Amino acid sequence: MITKNIFPISLLLLLISCYNTILSIVIIMSLILVSKLIKEPRLTYVSLITVLLIMMINSYLSIETKQRLSTITAYSNAKKPQFTGKLIYTYHNKIIIKTQKGYTLTGYLPKNHLFKLNLDDTVRLTGTYNPPSTPTNPGQYNNLKYAIHHKKLGSIYIKSLKVLKKNTSVSLNKASYHVKKKITKHHQKSLPMPHSSIYSALIFGENYAELNHDLKQLFKKAGLIHAIVVSGSQVSLVLGMCHIVINWLGIYRYYQLIFLVPISIFFFILTGGGESVLRAIIMAHTLFIIKFGLGYRSSTLHVISFTAFLMIIMDPFVIYKIGAILSFLATFSLVFGTDLVKQQLPKRFSPKLNEFISIGIAPWMFTTPVLIIKFQSLPIGSLVSNIILVQLIEYTVIIGFTGTLLGIVLPPIAHVLHQLAWVCIDLIIHVSTWVTHLPFADIPINQHNLTTGLFLLACFICFKTSLPLKTKLTSCLCLILIGINSYFIRYNNSVIITQLDIGQGDATLIKTNQFTCLIDTGPPYDKRLGSITYSVLLPALRYYGIQTLDALILTHFDQDHVGNLKPLLATIPIKKIIHNGNLHSYLKKHNISLPNNTLEQSVCYGDRIRSKLITISFLNPCNNTAQLSKNNQSLVFKLSKPPYSMLFTGDIEKEMEYRLLQHHSNSLPSTLLKVAHHGSKTSTTHKFLSTVKPIHSIISAGKNNSYNHPHLAVLATLNDYGKIWRTDQTGAIIIHMTKTLTIKSFIKK
Template sequence: MALSVVVASIAAYESIRLLFLLVLIVFWLLYKGKHILFIVLVVVFGSSSYMYFIFSIPEPSENVTVNKITWTDSYRINGSYLRGFAIGDDQQKWYVQLKIKSEQQKNVFLNESIAGKSFLIESQEILKAPLSHMYAFDMEAYIKSNGAVGQIEVQKYQLVGNEKSFVSFMAEKRFDMKQHIQSTFPSSLQSEAEALLIGSREQMPTDLQVAYQTLGITHLFAISGLHVALITLILYELLIRIGVRKESASWLLILVLPIYALLAGGAPSVWRSVSVTEIVLLSMAYRNKIAMEDAFSLSIIGFVFISPWIVYQIGFQLSYLAAFSLIYSSVLLNSSSSYLKQSFMITSVCQLIVYPILLYHFYEVSISSFLANLLFVPLFSFLILPINIFLLFLTYLSTSISGFMFSMYEPIRVKLETFILYIGHLPFQLWNPMKPLLPIVFFAYLTVFFFFVCLEKRKRIIIGTITLLIPIVFMHIKPYLNSSTWISFLNVGQGDCIIIEMPYRKEVIMIDTGGLLRFEQDSWKETNEKYEVGRQIVVPFLKGRGITKIDTLVITHADADHMEGAEEVLEEIKIEQVHITPDSTQKEVMKDLIKEIRKQNILVLEKIAGDHIESKYFQLQYIYPFDNMYEGNNDSLVLSMKNAYFHGLFMGDLEKEGEEELITSYASAIKQLTLLKLGHHGSKTSSIESFLELTEPDISIISAGYNNRYGHPHPEVVERLNRLNLPYLQTGKDGTIQVEIKKNGDIMISTP
């Protein structure tokens, strides 16, 4: 029944044709021997749900007519911006980006809950910039998964009131608790306490988050079943100990648990656990105990009917899939009496059921999680979480006693964090094949279910195991079966990043990594965590493509917009060697990169005109610079890539003087190019007419950011390209541009 509702919700959003999945549900129910009336009820209920969702899901708005907003409890203050979801006077939910006027105003926002506050605003819809690439964060998908209709930018605002409601009241109490934690807990323990007690992970350091992801234990900081069960047990036992009757204790829990869910942030995993517990407690109160799987199904149905868009949230998908796997594998899990074996079985079942969806969303899964969870799940659930609850209780009773307890607990917790960071940075813990297509995800789930059936019935286990491995092996080897060469010009904003994948993934070359030019600003405008092009744009593309190693990283020159993201790439992707232009290491902007290169003991080579990159498929030759003195853009490494079917030239930031030298030295070698990556983002200081006439490229690529402050590409360059009938694409307008060179020489160009 619950699955039919989920199918109906997705079909309402995407296409009515997805209702065909109800047919598959019917076949499954027939196989399970369900009564024909129940099967008919499932189909009717699913179809009726579809009609309900069609009329209840929010439609994306084309025009912004919002004059007043009331903030929800889902918002964040970062630097000089307040961003989050608010309800407009049109009664629709919007994602709002508000620029804070002053430091004083920011302090006001930081020191009180914004939830429920109403603002009169002047706003405009945020222009939709192209998606960086198909593996990058998708704002439109994020907005849809939160039931919003669009995003707006607030230009002027005025606080006009505070709408009182139970939800805003609870949001205020959650905010007060967060403030209390920050004022009473030691700084090293605050992020953990906020995550475990109120479901807020905003303060968690990036390096620690990466370590948790690598170990596959991020879920420990999402309040879920174990947390709710522990809280429920503590409250129940406390009520019984003070003399409350069991029936009364159950009714009090029924009243208290939703309040706890709101205090804990109301994430899908929290509401899933609370709703299932509520349903079971209610059934027990009426002396008609409901089966856990039925309570689970009712929880899903209620959740999706209230918020149909929730099916697109990753937290909802992972939480319910993991719970589903444990409930329906109870026979298998209870087959072992050994704690270690049972714990390993639980971890294995959960990991197998979520691995396809993890690959689809994050492009990698943790191999070490099978062992890491055996250690950290009991440690966090039965020791660290209770300790944090106890310490929070103490901070309200006596700061002197809590201070003494913190002095004992903090050194131990810091050592544990150091240990987690150490093992989290050990190599070979992640499997990163590539992002699977939806049909592969669907097939992978069929093989997982078949494997579980074989295990449960203790029949055809070998066949089940082989079947389980088929999609895993296919996803792993697929990139190595591709005979095409791929050249990807990433949309990294105002900067350059090019990735060249040779046939069968034999070689991978990256030219520049993108980066940001950072400008001085008032300290209150500084963001909590800096936006990192390398980590947030480049690395997701590499992981989405299943690229785990780069043979050669070429840093064309020492400008931040070409190499500032390199350090982040090195931290997550193995690099064999780095090529740089001569004498560029002396520049201040290169210091952090060189430090990371030395830390990893990576080979660094200075290259000039005439040097080569070894390749089985192309002649890869540097044709610039000619000297060993670094002076700037006109000392960029220029790479020529050529075979019988293709000739490309990657110019870095080379300008007019460099182009003139190339005309003089390589006139016959660079005639009639297949592809030209224009120098210096299409600036008027490059792409001179004589150079374009000589190279006459079939396609030109301009790496320039959307609506950038420099006006790149310059109108003179655009006019020149048009006058010479030279077609071009721009990463900032067209998104990441991918050029596929097939084995027979055919060339295909695609954009998102």
Template sequence: MRQFYSLDLLAIMFSLGCLPLLFLPYLLSDWQWYGIAVILIILMLVVPSKLYCFLSIFVVFGLGFLWSTACSKQYLSSISPYIDKSLVVKAKIVNINTRQTATVVDPYYLSFSVFSVSEVMLSNNIPISVYWDKPDIPKSGQIWQLTLKTKVVHSYLNEGGFDSQRFSIANRSLLSAKLVDAKLLDSKSDLRQSIVDLALPYIDLFDYRGILLALAFGDRSQLDDSHRIVMKQTGVAHLMAISGMHILVVFGLSCFMVKVLLFFIPKRFIYFFVPIVIGWLCVLFYAWLTGFNPPTLRAILALSIWIYLRYTKHHISAWQKVNRIIALLLLFDPLMILSESFWLSCYAVISLIFLFDWLPLPKALKNKKRWYVLRLLHLQFGLTLLLLPIQFLVFQGVSSVSILTNLIAIPVISLFTFPSVLLALIFSVINCFSIALWFWLIADKSLQWLFFSLKWLNWLWLNIPSDFYWLSLLGWLGVVIMRTGLWHHFSITLLVIFAILVTPFFKQQHYCWRLDMLDIGHGLAIVIHDGKSAILYDTGANWEKSSAMERVIIPFLQWHNLNVQGIIISHQHNDHVGGLELLKSLYPKAWLMSSSYDLNNDYPCLAGNHIIWNDLTFNVLWPNKLVEYAQNEDSCVIQVTDGHFSVLLTGDLERNQEYQLITKYRDQLASTILQIPHHGSSTSSSYAFLNHVKPVKSLASTSRYNPWKLPSNKVIKRYQDLHLDYYVTARTGQISLFFNKHTWKLKNMRGEIKPRWYHDWFGSLPIYE
């Protein structure tokens, strides 16, 4: 037992050694890495043998740290030479094709594995995601020659927003490219594509085509948006992503079918491990069919380790198995620790073990089949409570009906839909038309019934502000208190803990007011707030399938629990007004100000008008008249002031209007902070205007890869010539200004708010390319 205990302790220390990868502001340099390695070696040589036990713990922690940082640097160094380049490559398609039309209406991303660059063979293939906008429909296994303009995934960095850089590094998909030209070299597709081609004629017949593709082949690209929303808001989205549950269903179903077949085989040919081996091979085949995505790989590795431990008669607890599996997973790929799906999987398994160890059902109920529903309720309710911390952290909210919807969805998916999909795949491949169609129909009808139930039960999604995350620990505390009876002897301590958890209700802001320029790519969205209510200046762009409002602004508002009381629109170009309708639908009581009489303003944006909000005054400086459709020159220019500090918001103001403002206001234009006009276009930010505003800091909102090359070199030179500090969201991420009565300070996401190595500026191109 002592040996096993030591092994488990070492596994824990190795996992903890990988944990700093989440928080490091930068990766170790080569000399730092080798320095730590030398120190560990010296310690092993000079420390007395009596201290070897303690030393081994320290060394394994150090090895975990060195291994995780080395793998991270190795991945970045393998793709860094190819970022922001024009390349001619030969690559093999990784994606299966689930599109059967002759022409593709919407461009999409395809995953390639590059094995040759400029006719030079690579020692290791490089994964790359290519934006495919050609009419050709590539198929898995084909080899293409591609002319690419490469770039790197560059995340919008905002509080409460999705971190695409971290996600891409965790999945080793940081490198992407725009397609310039493509030439097919080998049209032969692989076995995966052949299986897909046999199943697609069936799947295309059904309404829930996107979900059937997700369950059969792991392709979630064609999920219907309405289905995505319903699944997220009811807390069942995890059931449609291939993960541990699906792997276990495949394993269990395969073992069961093999055991049935063994009844017809002579006993001398039957071995107890045959169902296990065949089941494992079936799991491996299914994982290959779905593309070996990271959650599937983790599940297979975990299942393999479990089978090994189970059948080598290692009598260890569930905690020990999970501990060792996590350590081996991180040894296999330490970048997993950046993956939210990895944390969700591990956390869910740990919660299950904790629930059954600390809050088991009474034995009288455990062994009675008629109490199945009660056992299921115990499991689902307990899991919901224990999963709250990870739910709040990853999804910034929780479904109010997730207990009920999962009680319905898990049995339907695991007992009807998914087994039907697997059997339908088998009969589709062997061309049993009627049987295959029957199983696809069962899968589709089960989804139809499930979504009917989910839509009926979709009552409320609860968004949780960041300040209230500590409350999510109440579930864990409740279980511990119930099991240990702590209230008998530590009631005062428990009251103190509870008081700490509810402190967000009484939290005081450390600033009087705050301004955030959000990182939304090309566009503008500025939030002015006091920690409770907010006014927005512009609402970002609306895209084909999403918007900056949906992806960035609303998550930010919910993260800070802000109620929008007012909306100011500078002008009516899409990158400034695109999210207005969605914002108005969420905050119908918010007043509206703009320089267009076509937008049904509550307050017209006319020079000379002003609004007092809390302790701030919003003085309108421009325009002099309202228009039907507001252009750049009609931008609503507002000076926000608290009496000590001021911010000049300019929208996309042009040079001619800058001169008119100088003529009219002169020294009144002086402001502490300037929103750089027109994203740093050379048609704005004249020397005369900057000399009159005299900003201490200037802020511009742009995207890294914008086609207008903003901010322009001419404008940057003007700010440098006048010794004016400027910040660009493409470089810094979200820019936040905190104002008190007599002081103010500036922070940005990449520099001060959340500095992480995976938030670095990868590649060499300047902002505008």
């Protein structure tokens, strides 16, 4: 058994080594020992070769990672970086260039630009460069790691562009671009938006179609993002059609590869490339060569293993690419997992129904562990949508391919097929929308839940095996201990306050085991971070396992504090919005409607929010607020968790500080101070600080912001009262209040 599967075993060891070299070496040494015991020399040779490969690939990954990081760092540190490369992609005001060393850079041209560009032109770019960055918040995606693995330099907002060399020669890249334009126009004539873009994406992938953000989010939430990534089904369809035509032409099968390989390369370029389509093409051609070229029979497992080996040799970083990992797991599940699922289904189901269900369940089972670890998410909605829609999507792809080809020679028949596809896409959109609104569609999984889940799974497996009763009782004891551990963690007395790094703005997350609250939502967009809702807020909520906010406190209605209210209302349930009385005018101005189950409350001095562990007491005045500036209308409140407390001051200025000192000086002393107005010189006076007496001061400000926040005078004043924590320097600031007070920054200095 071992010797028959030497190749797959070697691949597995190679993959393990890239994540844990010591573990893989231990396994290999064990295999060598086993080979000596069972007198199987081939196993020894393969183990030694695998060790050599592991050493070579790990060395390459280490050296290349350092090289790529130093390249990105060099561009980041340059005062006016210039980028020279060949234009490989253009769509509206977005371009992508590839440098001589193989790095890609995404550029954004001004909306009304006058540049005349052609693919394969050599250009030089200058402008505002945004290098890929490391995460500065809990749960945030690591763009730098992604850039290193994919050899990307980040993005640039182009101010000047110079064409160094015009390329007028014909190339596959140019040919695929013109074919793409014609097919896109054909789809847009046949179907309305957004159906036409989904139609193109289902057939040729999202890179081809340029889906808008909302559609991508819909497919992502519904667990159907794989449907708009070109993979085995599209490749099989293209090569299958070509194979039929080639056979019809009477071309001998030994020479068919001469035609199939160029077609595969062209299709790869047409779809924008990607690990999943490359995997499908290599597998298809490997099977063809083994079967027809060599006349051998080989197991699918060996073909998958060979494909993985070949892709690792071509690009060792592929082992870190989530697209490649999910593609191989999905393929593995369809080959080996569907039969396992069928065995567990009721026997009264018909064979066709069993096949239908197993094709939906198997890929979900194999890919979900990776999604949980990578994205801290249990996508139950994905299971539902895949069972319902996976076959419909396959049929839509077939209809789309056929309709697109017939559109060239038989437009009337193509029109009928396009209309049928329209109905299918409409159904896909409606079912996807329904799935995303299911209460269990996407369950956040934090680290503790993941650990507990793995223990429960292990104990369940123990009970399913024919182990002695004593062993099963031991497993039961483990379950009880895990339950007790979960109880104490769930009901401990910890309060976590996270001052998020959202650029120039404010957003603070409060979490106890009975209460969750977000204070302000930050600006809608930041050049460094991108969309604050999707790059910072939602990942942070997911990281902490928060599915519902008990309260959203809006200190005032400047965009840097409430810029993400609309998308937040659309993506996460919020029980109550606490505000200063100006909510309705803001909602009306920005055309936002509150969900029916979201309450709202205007608060001022005397109002309180109480939970088991904390009390939030509001100090802002109730009367004579209309004549105040917008900043001075900010909510001011004190969070108390004895013996500690934290004072939140919004964007108040000196005028409001004096007013608070006059009326509520006894309520102001606090352990921590959330410094007003991002550290602006308009507030934070000596007199105010001498009353608050903070031990720690928290400042939320954007890195290199145009306001020069925090001001030097304010920093000098704060230095007299304790330690200063700044999001622009150290990222998110995480405060733990238990019996002791612990503060740490997300970025370690």
